[in-house]
Amino acid sequence: MENFIIHKAATRGVANHGWLNSAHSFSFGSYYNPERMNFGVLRVLNDDTVDGGRGFGDHPHDNMEIISIPLEGDLVHKDSMGNEAIIRKGEIQAMSAGTGIYHSEFNKDGSAPVKFLQIWLYPNKRNVTPRYDQVKIDTAEKNIFHQVLSPNADDAGVWIHQNAWFNMGKFDAGAETTYQLNDKKNGVYAFILSGNVTINSQALAPRDGMGIVADSLTIKAGTDAEILLMEVPMEV
Structure with missing residues (x-):
C-alpha cells in the first residue's frame, strides 16, 4: 500500500522579517495550518535566507533534535554547551536539545546572504544530555544517495536520538535510482533542492x-537535480 501527500513550494507558509525570509513546509511561528503540523516525527522544515551580518540571537530549545544544512554561505554557531563553530555548505549540524540549551546562529558574511535548511525532529528519548554534532558530507559522486544522518554514531554523517535516516544526492538529467527504507514502519519526506x-x-x-x-521509492531526475530524503518514524 502507498500513501502520499505533496506540498508544492508555493503553498508553504512564508515569513519575511526583512533580514530573514523563511518558507515553512509545516506550521511554524505565525504560520499555522492544522493540516500541516508534521510528517511523523518531522516537525519543522524551514527554508531560510538570512541577510549578511544578521541572524538568530540566543534562544532556548529542549527535547528536540535540530538539524541545520547550509545550502549557500556560512553560519556562525555558538551555544550554551561551549561550542563555537562555522557551518559551511557541504556540512551538516545536529543538536540534541534534551534537557535544554541556548544557541545562536549568524550569517558569517557581512554582505552576501546565507541559505540553509532548519529541520526539527521529535526525539525518541526525552531529557537526554544535550549534545552537538557537525560533520562534512560528501555528495560529489552523482546519481546515488549519500547518507548524512542516522540513529547510529558509527554510521556516515551525524547521529540523533531518533530512528531516522537522511540522504542527499545530486542527479544528472535522466538518472534513475531506488531508495529502500531502513525501517519498513517509517515514511519518507522528500524535499527537492533543485x-x-x-x-x-x-x-x-x-x-x-x-x-x-x-x-520503496523510485526516483527519476527529469533535469539535473539535487534531492534530500528524510526517512522518519510515522508515530510521534
Missing part, C-alpha cells in the same frame, strides 16, 4: 516536498 524529479511517478519541482509511505 531540478525536476518524479518520485513513484509523482512530478515534483524545486522546493516541492512529498511525504510518502511506501516500501
Whole structure:
C-alpha cells in the first residue's frame, strides 16, 4: 500500500522579517495550518535566507533534535554547551536539545546572504544530555544517495536520538535510482533542492516536498537535480 501527500513550494507558509525570509513546509511561528503540523516525527522544515551580518540571537530549545544544512554561505554557531563553530555548505549540524540549551546562529558574511535548511525532529528519548554534532558530507559522486544522518554514531554523517535516516544526492538529467527504507514502519519526506524529479511517478519541482509511505521509492531526475530524503518514524 502507498500513501502520499505533496506540498508544492508555493503553498508553504512564508515569513519575511526583512533580514530573514523563511518558507515553512509545516506550521511554524505565525504560520499555522492544522493540516500541516508534521510528517511523523518531522516537525519543522524551514527554508531560510538570512541577510549578511544578521541572524538568530540566543534562544532556548529542549527535547528536540535540530538539524541545520547550509545550502549557500556560512553560519556562525555558538551555544550554551561551549561550542563555537562555522557551518559551511557541504556540512551538516545536529543538536540534541534534551534537557535544554541556548544557541545562536549568524550569517558569517557581512554582505552576501546565507541559505540553509532548519529541520526539527521529535526525539525518541526525552531529557537526554544535550549534545552537538557537525560533520562534512560528501555528495560529489552523482546519481546515488549519500547518507548524512542516522540513529547510529558509527554510521556516515551525524547521529540523533531518533530512528531516522537522511540522504542527499545530486542527479544528472535522466538518472534513475531506488531508495529502500531502513525501517519498513517509517515514511519518507522528500524535499527537492533543485531540478525536476518524479518520485513513484509523482512530478515534483524545486522546493516541492512529498511525504510518502511506501516500501520503496523510485526516483527519476527529469533535469539535473539535487534531492534530500528524510526517512522518519510515522508515530510521534
